[in-house]
Amino acid sequence: MxxxxxxxxxxxxxxxxxxxxxxxxxxxxxxxxxxxxxxxSTEIRDVKVGIWDRSMDQASIRATQKIFSSGYFVPAGYIDHEEEIGELFRSGKARVVVVFEEGFERNLLREDRAAINLIADASDANTAQLSLTYLQGVLMTYFQSVNQDVEMPWSVNMKSRMFYNEEMxxxxxxxxxxxxxxxxxxxxxxxxxxxxxxxxxxxxxxxxxxxxxxxxxxxxxxxxxxxxxxxxxxxxxxxxxxxxxxxxxxxxxxxxxxxxxxxxxxxxxxxxxxxxxxxxxxxxxxxxxxxxxxxxxxxxxxxxxxxxxxxxxxxxxxxxxxxxxxxxxxxxxxxxxxxxxxxxxxxxxxxxxxxxxxxxxxxxxxxx
Amino acid sequence: MSLIIDQVDLSFGALQALKQVDFEVKDGELFGLIGPDGAGKSSLFRIMASLLIPDKGRCLMHGHDVVKDYRELRKIIGYMPGRFSLYMDLSVEENLAFYARVFGTNVKENYELIRDVYEQIAPFKKRLAGKLSGGMKQKLALSCALIHRPEVLILDEPTTGVDAVSRREFWDMLKKIQNEGITIVVSTPYMDEAEMCDRVGLIQKGKLLEITDPSKPYENDQAQLFSLKSEKGIYAYLDRIRNMEGCKQAWLFGDQLHVTLHSEEDATRVKAALDGWGDSSLEWLKITPSVEDRFMGLISNSEAL
Structure with missing residues (x-):
């Protein structure tokens, strides 16, 4: 010893x-x-998002506000031409562009359906994927809350939770x-x-x-x-x-x-x-x-x-x-x-x- | 017998490092093993320290076989490898304390034995071993090998790379250790250290050529040995002598040349030739061979074989 x-x-x-x-x-x-x-880190923070709002009505403006108040995204400015999307990506001014179709609110109210186009710069595939998932999440939550008092014939309400790591x-x-x-x-x-x-x-x-x-x-x-x-x-x-x-x-x-x-x-x-x-x-x-x-x-x-x-x-x-x-x-x-x-x-x-x-x-x- | 080496063979692949080495060392003896680099000295010492297993033959240390009884054997030997093998990042006293503890003792217990050696380096005991001079490193290594009072001390080229004064001191210390009743086996590449041992074995290319007692004079069997000195320096004459008819061998020996001739007639002829060189300070003397002269003769003979 x-x-x-x-x-x-x-x-x-x-x-x-x-x-x-x-x-x-x-x-x-x-x-x-x-x-x-x-x-x-696998979280996203301050992703730059450009907006191409072709209708500029109440619904699209509210949705835009929701996106930027979520904390994950920062505004990279408005655009009004398709060509500008590429420009934003190339210059690095934005990683994602959100496109609201023409007559967004009208379509939403009259036809019960409206389209949003999410375009991401996938040269960094992981961030692109994550940003889109987060964006969809933000938008879904918002439109569900809008529709709360509307009677729908039927609807599936999906909610997900991340057990053991709620905040991912x-x-x-x-x-x-x-x-x-x-x-x-x-x-x-x-x-x-x-x-x-x-x-x-x-x-x-x-x-x-x-x-x-x-x-x-x-x-x-x-x-x-x-x-x-x-x-x-x-x-x-x-x-x-x-x-x-x-x-x-x-x-x-x-x-x-x-x-x-x-x-x-x-x-x-x-x-x-x-x-x-x-x-x-x-x-x-x-x-x-x-x-x-x-x-x-x-x-x-x-x-x-x-x-x-x-x-x-x-x-x-x-x-x-x-x-x-x-x-x-x-x-x-x-x-x-x-x-x-x-x-x-x-x-x-x-x-x-x-x-x-x-x-x-x-x-x-x-x-x- | 302290050490019995019995017909030991050792090879590394195709290289045969030791060939039928066979000798014994008595209790309390200071036995030297002399030979050039690569003669097999270190391999033999590693066999004695139970670190290598011989291909053939046996090696017994105080009756303990190096292969079977290595556990017992490792308790009674003090081994100092050819390469400095202490911890460079530990201080002098930490190294000593470590080796004492490894052998289940402490520095105090056997301090008397190492006192002479250790007191010379004690002023530097806080210094890291890596920062010591060559001579001091060897003294520390010797202290560490001695701290458990071994029965046999195995020193592999302890004076290599050490200055002349420290070498001298080192041998004086070995004599004192021997007086404590410890058997010492030591190797060296320096011929002049042969005189310090009780008996010396000459080893070359893995073969033990001869064992002699340096204190006993040789019978002058070795033809004719002469020394040649000159105030002008002797080196320039080496080739000239070697090319002379009748010269068997010539080598540098300190500031002299040692020359062996084939016969007595050659002696007179060479003497006459030297007188003709016109160097009045030349001194040509017939001498009795020392161990070194003897070994030089043996080595060149075996090379001729």
Whole structure:
């Protein structure tokens, strides 16, 4: 035990003495949360909308007012020619143009039907799609409220609600994903690099020639990072709550437990990587390319798994972050208990055991 | 016996690093292994430290086999690799404390043993190991290898890259450690350090050529050995001597040339030729061979083979 604590102390000395390590450890999570939270968002805000109102009657003017009072759109001015639509898009003055047909109100009252044409600049397809959805929503709500007192022969009244994320906040998606990403990054990358460093600097030779057992070396290396990663995980949850109002609806204890499991998994993966490389550079390369990219792209963090080709779906099944994200979303956003996440937890546990066994087996007690 | 190396073979792929190396080191002995770079010294030391497994043969350290009993063996050896292998980002005292703890002891317990070595670097104990000079690094590495009072100390080229004064000090320290009853096996590429050991083995291209006791003079079996000195500097004469008839070998030895000739007749002939060079400061003397002379002869013989 004395040997082990000696090792852990040495490891902490390495970490706190290296400014780069510290920066990655504590700067990276905070910067990433802020970046993803504020910059990358799936919400729309202040979309510029041009209006081509060919009737200029009460109904069309009211509808226009509704659009701009919704908070999502800002006016980009009126136009009165079709050619001007292209001009607005090309100059970037508007992203969407709303066209009211001639005699809009008259058609509405006499024929019970009137047409609005929504035209979007789809060179940015996501924003275009989102803007149109929002616009339709705004207009639908308005016309339904107008028609409230009118007796209709029949009508279907559709109302939608977004459960667990009523306001469709993008940050709700990013916090679990970021946790998965940052924990893999810090745990796996840092441990693989720090073990590779012992090899590169020749200090591993002395450790091997000492009475230290392989598990003492591995555990000694890993323990500081377990603690630091856990602090990081909690920082992310706290930042999410304080800055972006992301709630933890389920049990915080369960969340911590799952984080510990996931951290252990990432660390054992890091040790496994380090047993296969000789240099820090190689360790970093494998960790970044082999872990970070898949955990961003294939985990369901950004791109929905259901939309992927079948092969990639299978591939994503062996990505630990995929299961972790599901669990964290369940606990944080839906507030579910263990009964609903035991399958995913079991998968993570299985992966952890596999990686630990593989790492211990691959760890060499000699140089050849 | 502290160390038994029994017919050890080792190869890396096609390269045979050690060929039937076979020797023993007695308890409390200071044993030197001398040979040029790439002779196989480091590989042999790594086998002793249980870090490499020999292809053939056995290596026993205090009765512990390096393959089977490596756990026991790693407790009783102090190993100092050829490359500086301490933590550059830890201070002198932190490195020492770490290695003490790794071996389940503390600095206080065995301080007496390392006192002589460590006190020389103690003024810099707060300094990071990476910022020490070459000589100080070696002293720190030696302190770390000694801190658990090992029974056998294995030092792989401890004086390589260290200045002449520090090298001298280093060997004096080794003598003191030896007096504490610790067996020492040390390798070096420097021939002149051979004299400091109780016994010396010469290794070249993976083969142990000879083991000798440097304190005992050689019988002058080695034909004719002469030294040549000149106030004008001797380097310019090297090729001239080598091209002379009857010259078997000639090499630089400090500020002198050492020359071996085939026979006594050659000696008179060469002497006569030298007188004809017109350098009055030339000194030509017959000498008894040192270990170094002996090894130079052996190495060139084996190269001829």
């Amino acid at each position: 004395k040997r082990f604590f000696g090792f852990v102390k040495k490891e902490f000395q390495h970490i706190f003495r290296d400014k780069r390590t510290l920066l990655i450890l504590f700067g990276l999570p905070i910067v990433m949360i802020i970046l993803f939270g504020f910059v990358v 906040k993008g940050v709700y998606m990013f916090i679990p994903g970021l946790m998965a990403l940052i924990l893999v990054l810090i745990s796996a990358l840092m441990t693989s690099v720090t073990i590779a460093r012992e090899k590169e600097f020749g200090t591993m030779e002395l450790l091997l020639a000492s009475p230290l057992k392989p598990r003492e070396i591995i555990l000694g290396k890993v323990t500081p990072y377990v603690l630091l990663s856990f602090v990081n995980a909690m920082t992310i949850v706290l930042l999410g709550f304080l800055v972006f109002d992301v709630p933890v609806r389920g049990s915080l204890w369960l969340l911590m437990l799952i984080c510990m499991l996931y951290i252990t998994l990432a660390l054992s993966l890091g040790v496994l990587i380090s047993t296969n490389v000789k240099t820090q550079q190689m360790a970093m390369f494998i960790s970044l390319l082999g872990l970070m990219l898949p955990s961003i792209l294939l985990s369901g963090f950004i791109f929905p798994i259901e939309n992927m080709p079948k092969v990639l779906q299978w591939f994503s099944a062996i990505m630990p972050p995929r299961w972790f994200i599901v669990i964290v979303k369940n606990i944080m956003l839906k507030g579910t208990g263990f009964a609903f996440i035991w399958k995913e937890t079991l998968i993570l546990l299985g992966m952890t055991i596999f990686f630990i066994l593989a790492a211990v087996k691959r760890f060499k007690i000699r140089l050849n």
